[in-house]
Amino acid sequence: MSLRWWLSIMIALAGRLSAGSQAPTAATPVPTVTVPVNTGPVAPAAAPISSQQCYAGGATAVSVVSRQNASGHWLGDAWVERPAPPGRPLGALSLHLSHERRRCGDASTVVMHLKLEGPPSPVPPDYHLFGGLGYYKAHPERLSWLEAKKVCEDEGGHLVILNSQEEADIIKNLAASLGGVILVGVHDMFSDGKFVTVHGEPLETTGYANWKQNEPNGGKNENCVNIYASGLLNDLSCDKSKYAFVCEYPPL
Numbered sequence: 001m002s003l004r005w006w007l008s009i010m011i012a013l014a015g016r017l018s019a020g021s022q023a024p025t026a027a028t029p030v031p032t033v034t035v036p037v038n039t040g041p042v043a044p045a046a047a048p049i050s051s052q053q054c055y056a057g058g059a060t061a062v063s064v065v066s067r068q069n070a071s072g073h074w075l076g077d078a079w080v081e082r083p084a085p086p087g088r089p090l091g092a093l094s095l096h097l098s099h100e101r102r103r104c105g106d107a108s109t110v111v112m113h114l115k116l117e118g119p120p121s122p123v124p125p126d127y128h129l130f131g132g133l134g135y136y137k138a139h140p141e142r143l144s145w146l147e148a149k150k151v152c153e154d155e156g157g158h159l160v161i162l163n164s165q166e167e168a169d170i171i172k173n174l175a176a177s178l179g180g181v182i183l184v185g186v187h188d189m190f191s192d193g194k195f196v197t198v199h200g201e202p203l204e205t206t207g208y209a210n211w212k213q214n215e216p217n218g219g220k221n222e223n224c225v226n227i228y229a230s231g232l233l234n235d236l237s238c239d240k241s242k243y244a245f246v247c248e249y250p251p252l
């Protein structure tokens with residue numbers, strides 16, 4: 001099972017230098033562009049990432065600056081910062097950089113290309129990568145939501161959080177093979193009706209919040225959440241209802 005982790009940034013700085021004219025224009029304006037990296041969400045219009053600040057975004061931040069300075073030297077800088085679970089080793093990364101002039105008709109551009117590739121990070125035993133989305137471990141043993149949460153955390157993971165229809169499809173198929181119900185990492189223990197993930201993120205912003213019709217219906221008696229094999233969500237008791245569960249370990 002080998003996940004190839006890569007990112008690729010291409011910056012085309014349109015110098016619009018015609019074929020004959022070699023003299024660079026002094027103090028070209030500094031364009032800053034944001035480009036998608038990998039498949040995760042991308043932070044909008046990231047400024048150059050300062051090492052003085054803590055990175056707080058849940059998305060990948062990319063900042064690229066490319067310019068010619070007053071003496072005509074080409075200068076480029078690229079920063080990429082993405083969230084990563086604490087304590088995960090990165091492994092050896094290989095980095096390839098190239099720089100070339102590209103012509104298209106009588107327009108000319110300068111292209112900087114950065115390519116990074118590294119092996120997958122080690123994962124706990126029995127976690128399997130599904131669809132490039134994350135590493136999952138199915139637990140067929142029936143536990144309460146609170147017990148299941150602890151088992152996942154003790155393994156270094158967390159109760160599964162659904163971030164897309166694609167991910168929900170994987171987990172609902174697991175639910176079908178594990179008795180029809182899977183506990184997921186969402187609850188409203190802190191404020192009734194305000195469902196949040198085990199990381200504290202509001203359910204509505206996770207990317208998947210499809211409740212079964214007439215759910216959630218448990219009020220203060222049902223503060224934890226499961227998914228059915230239908231893919232729909234339900235609230236249930238955190239300590240009395242015992243079901244199978246899935247632990248998740250994020251990629252990278």
Ligand SMILES: *[C@@H]1O[C@H](CO)[C@@H](O)[C@H](O)[C@H]1NC(C)=O
Nearest residue numbers: 068069070071072073074075
């Ligand atoms: C332009 O950048 C080059 C390379 O960093 C540097 O040597 C040169 O002094 C710079 N020119 C000006 C005018 O800042």
Ligand SMILES: [Ca+2]
Nearest residue numbers: 217218234235
């Ligand atoms: Ca319910």
